[in-house]
Amino acid sequence: MHRQHMGHYFICRWQLLDRGLQASPEWARASRHPNKGKNYDGELQWLQATQRALIHVIAAVLAEIDRRIESGNSRWSWSKDERLKQPLAFDLGVQLLSPVATLAELGGKADARMDRLKEGELHARAAALARQAPAYLARWRKWLADNQQAEVHDTDIEREPVLLLESPRSTPLPADVSTFFSNFVHDSMAGFIGFGMPEFEANGFGLAKFRRIYAGNRGDDFLRGMVVRANEKKIAAAQALRTQTAQWRMESENYRRANPNPW
Incomplete structure (x- = not known):
């Protein structure tokens, strides 16, 4: 049930894009109601940052699929049955660069993650790529099958990018579900940015992971x-x-x- 809930939330955020976010009740509330101390004057910017971070992570994984599939005769060398990795996370032996940016645009430093979210042209390219997530997932699984490779997952399963890619779909969510997310689900990661704790900058995931229920x-x-x-x-x-x-x-x-x- 928890995974289904998060999957629906990812669908909702994936379908929003910038224009959808700016037309959402959450955006309207943030626009009209800063607190008296004005500590949240940047809330619109923070909401946009978490939204864009999700899109950038999805785009990064899709670009990683391209690299994995096309790496046969290149300098990239992948062992069989190696899990698909998330290029914006710290736990990689691959580039920290956004796969839809050039070295000159971004550089390779993790502390540039938040800055890259402000680049409109870069985000437009990431968003266009991220829209293809369902097709890319099908392509990835076909390639694994054709090459007799196993689909293995991260042992920290909540961070598994394949599970993230299983969520996006173009079919609209039921109106009640969309209303629930827009009106009753708080984007706490956006709020933490205002307290100097931008999770995406720290770990390269931000919203783009499931939540583990601690047991x-x-x-x-x-x-x-x-x-x-x-x-x-x-x-x-x-x-x-x-x-x-x-x-x-x-x-x-x-x-x-x-x-x-x-x-």
């Missing part, structure tokens, strides 16, 4: 163990398929050599 250290270990075991099972199946395919190819080649003119 104690044992519960967390159990959840990670489930992911590890699922990954191992899928990798074993992919390896068996690759071994069988290699055997068939060898037998076919041996037969061809032994029978150069079978007819």
